Amino acid sequence: MFEILGIPPQALFGQMLLGLINGSFYAMLSLGLAVIFGMLNIINFAHGAFYMMGAFAAWMLLAYLGLGFYWALLLAPLLVGSFGILVERTMLCRLYRLDHLYGLLFTFGLALVIQGLFRQEFGASGLPYGIPAEMRGGSNLGFMFLPYYRGFVLAASVVVCFGTWFVIERTKLGAYLRAGTENPTLVQAFGVNVPRIIALTYGFGVALAGLAGVLAAPIYSVNPLMGSDLIIVVFAVVVIGGLGSVLGAIVTGFGLGLIEGLTKVFYPEASSTVIFVVMALVLLVRPAGLFGREG
């Protein structure tokens, strides 16, 4: 068997796949953060908690109602998104006139409440959630082994990310969003119900986090704290990519996942910190971020 830089290709490509899987989650989560930030001017610290809620929703749908993975794929984002809309309409909407930092503090508090409640109810050890039967196993591609479910997660997140990109950049609804990001008052003066669009945007971004949670449930265990460290990495991704560009969020997410995967191969000690190091470097070289316009 040949080797690449002293690494067997199975290991190299396997880690690259794992990296891309992580990248899928980074991309979906930072995409949601970017969309929410565009309309609400709020960094949603609770995004990791909503991701966790998505995974728990999948687990609960199965455990309490006997509804399997595909139902969860549909219902969990709807549930989490509806909860998000409720939060936006009752509380978050009061903060738009204040400094953006209050939104960050509020959603941080919200994340603590959600995580605390789930931890109180389900403990911290984590609950198992099986891979759907059709997607167990995998196939040997020669240069690497591809577990079907991981391939599915990668494909699903690519479809979701580019679907979102398409809606925002190429449709009428997306035009409202882009215009609303620039000048919400004027868009509302044209007769568009901007408050409703804001609520739906938040709901959508949060549902995206919920969907990521469902996809993550069979890979990682379902755990009340599964989103809390992840959100910090996603913040770093967002700082690197900038919140101004949807495509930027997607590309940065997948790219950093890949970098992280490669680091696991070549220098495993740094794999948990490499994204932060990249962030520090980007701050030094290009303070506004790779796709950013803000200074």
Place this chain on the structure above:
Amino acid sequence: MPHDRSAASLLSVSALNAWYGESHVLHGVELDIQAGELVTLLGRNGAGKTTTLRAIMGIVPARSGSIRYDGIELIGLPVHRIAQHGIAYCPEERGIFASLSVRENLMLPPRVGPGGLSLAAIHELFPNLRARQDTAQGTRLSGGEQQMLAIARILRTGARLLLLDEPTEGLAPVIVQLIGQTIRRLKADGFTILLVEQNFRFAAALADRHLVMEHGHIVDMISGSAIDSNMDKLETYLGV
């Protein structure tokens, strides 16, 4: 100042007050506009002309008084509901969106009533916009083209009352002329227009009536036919 409170008033504003935070900008504005009329608001900078338009549209932080449009009270309605009754606003800064193409900018405002201009009619009115409709960023257009786009996009929607804020500001004379022709054409088509202008020579040629604002309320009304005999008075008002 005479007020015609006849049933034909399309827009009837009374005792309108508006505030930006602590500062009280409008102090009891009274005005009536008949359907199909073209009325200008004249006055010096800071007299409250733009705020009057914004208050009618509902985009000031706080307002009180009464604004009746077509018999419906607008005070208390959310901004988008006001627009949906058939009022359209073209802001002084034009408000062209950089992240939208020219076509998307044009097609952005939703229809609020029947009888909006067709795309073909708009392109006939503003041939430049047809030529540049695929420009990816609306803000890449020249100032004059942006102004045309800003007016064009609210003509599509079927709104019957147009609030135009200084459409000629900073534009070359030939473009000012074109905008003047457009506004005349719109009046002929039956639009009701409330126009804020600094350039009152431009306004004088167009309007049925001129309302003069000072310190947040309306202090005088001059009919379009009487403009020549009132030139001295107007020049005093405007400080020209």
Place this chain on the structure above:
Amino acid sequence: MTVEAASLSARHSGQVPGHHQITFVVMLALLTMAPYGFYPIFLMKVLCFALFATAFNLLIGFVGLLSFGHAAFFGFGSYLSAHAAKVWGLPPELAILSGVAVAAALGVVIGGLAIRRHGIYFAMVTLALAQMIYFFALQAPFTGGEDGIQAVPRGFLLGVIDLRNDLACYYFVLAVYLCGFLLVYRIIHSPFGEVLRAIRDNETRAISLGYRIKLYKLLAFTLSAAISGLAGATKALVFQLASLTDVHWTMSGEVILMTLLGGLGTVFGPTVGAATIVTLQNHLAALGSWVTVAQGGIFILCVLVFRRGLVGELGRLLGNRQF
């Protein structure tokens, strides 16, 4: 960040208002007598966190920078001081100073990177960099990983005073706290502090007035980090333990909560907030995750209805004074 009482503080800048002196004397008297009514251990915990929150408030309240990574300075101050006392055998005052030094050095590095961005990006950058420090603490051998550094000797202050005595230790911690508190007070009422406030209120204007705001921000950040390190270093000696808890992001969240609850940009607020939260934690300790829920709930309440915080609201009730 637009602190609601911003306009109030400007009026008082430069001079020391009389009601601050009175409040300070009252606070000093209470703290001096406190060990006769409360457990010294509990009081020392309050004082360490009060100092930490006061240092944090220097940044958010007077420069308008929300750092979400202050646990890095608190935690590393505590690691270094524990390591110095236990492994190097340094006396407490030098152990604490080494903690302060490392926190200040970290502050220069993290602050230097973070001030390249503004607003929420600043918050995210500090959070991410602090997380990197956390992972470093998790992996570096000298921190003891999950176990932390345990059984740290309190030692003899200046070779004479036996800090193993809780009461002696308490008055030592009180002295440390007072030094930190007065230092921060001095900073915010100095010409330097006035520039910081000018940056907070209108950064563009401060730039146009010719201030090199990056330098001011970096200096404020470093001072805040150093004093946070002082708090952490002291805490490590008092509790004879430095652990991952002190460097985790939840600690950054707690210090924000203490400051927010007490009142952003107030002088005494962080201390009041810290006392409240530490008391709450003590009472709810048996209830497990409900502590987190309660803290999150307080965050939400503070942001939605109570943005001036306890001390800010009190000051408003007492005729728009700033405490």
